[in-house]
Amino acid sequence: MEIELDARGVPAYVTLVERLQAAVAAGALEAGGPLPPEPDLALRFGVRPDTVRRALGHLEAEGTLTRRPDGCLYVDDAPPIPRPRRREARPANGLLLFARYAYPPNERGYCGPADHRSLLEQATAGVVDGRLAELARAFRGPWPYLQLMAGAAGIDDPFDLRVVEAYWVGNRLLDRVDMGDFGNALAARFRREVGPRWRYLAEWIPAGAVAHHSFHVFGVYPWVGLLDSGRGEPLEILDRCRIRWGRVRSIHGDRVVVEYRPLTWDGRRLDLGEPTVETVVRAVDGHGFVDDLRPGDWVSMHWRWICDRLDRRGLDDLRRYTLLHLEMANVSLAHPGPAMVMG
Template sequence: MTTARDVRGPEMFARYAGAPNQLGYCGPADPAALDSADRIRAAAPYFSGAWPYLRVLSRLTGIADPLDHRLVESYWLGGGVGEELDPEAFTAELLAAIGSGTQWSHLTGDLAAEAAANHCFHVFGVYPWTRLLGTGSDDHPLHVLDSCRITWATVTNCDSAGFEVRCRRLTRTGAALALSDPVVTRVTADDRIPPGVSPGDPVALHWGRVCDTLTPDQQQALERSTARQLELTNRRLTGR
């Protein structure tokens, strides 16, 4: 029997995974793969970025279900049950879980100093895009990094076409990454977001879409995990 508690984790997973899946970046090609809790559970192992993290989080925390809401929340936003895991132990478990593969070629034991059990580490540490900065135009690597990270924002206007939000964008000065002062930008809405989003509400963005609303604690966790990852990534980029 499926309970309300069982559904929270899969629903949250689908909200954040939906945009890159629809863009064809990860997960199964079936557009209906994230339409129900049962289908989400069947599709989740095909998300080659998120799923290994959830498996390792499950193993290291003793929470049996990789799609438990506590694990899903901690992966996408940082904080929570994954925040206190030892980076070296987590890296070792993640390496054991993934084996070898080109998507993960930058994940080695040397990256343990940057490691965290969340999506922000995967974007800035494991994916290749920070290593492509400064090799030509930074526009595309910056766009991918900024789009793929989970961004907190505040809704300023809503209409039938989507939302205007105020958020901080990723910038690069010299070799270092930073977040801009808040700017207003237009985004679309994922069809899985909770109803009734209105101006003033805090929301999460992923690949140019509003994918969820945020509680104050969730936004604080996301801000904290992002700041940590930028600091550690900049140490690598600047050689400090």
């Protein structure tokens, strides 16, 4: 089930946690007293029951609530003990999330504006303004996908958090885009650029491709010349420019050791190989996207950077859409771009 969002596009359980914490602090929920039943809380705050359960689980884990032998939750009546609160990794604004994922290739000069340092500084400081929007719109690759998904979902802002998440990680907005509209958007953006090879790129549309970043990597990159540009080995570009998922094994300051499955090429197929470890970056000179990481966390990565901490739904969606396009590249196309470039 998708995580419920509030009117601001913020996960509703995060907002509910804050409101319940405020009620405890104000004495509206008395220390030592029982918590109202979950259905009453859902009705009172206008959220789904699963949102209530998620918020209560968070508050129980941090010690605000205590489950007693009768199985009910009570407001903790012990003297408050200072304890570090784990900050949510996911930003509440779509532009900030977009900047996290867009910065790593921008740093390397693959796409986007020349001023990559400003993008990093604004994204890590949480500064959302016209300048950040201007920087984000300079990424010509993702823009048509964002516009397309926003239009299909009736969302005014292509940088809405839900739309941005759908493109980089994946969610159900991807499945709401009409195949014909997707094909028309791709033709408008790439047909002239790829020239006669457009017919090869167009094979992805009836095969069932969706407007996810993994399609852009496996489907578009081979035909716009990125894999044979001399900027690196094609397999490395495909592997590093897709959004990878991995599990944190250890943390060493601004460097994090992550276990993940790299792309492999056997001369015929692209596959995910055996797990390996890699040291990636979470911050440089105090600027980073995700802090308070712990061993066992699942994270998303773009090039050498950790971009986000993934919950179970995000991890499942990223896997699902990546594997969908990987299988298409291997099986469904008469002219699979990666295979034609790598031979």
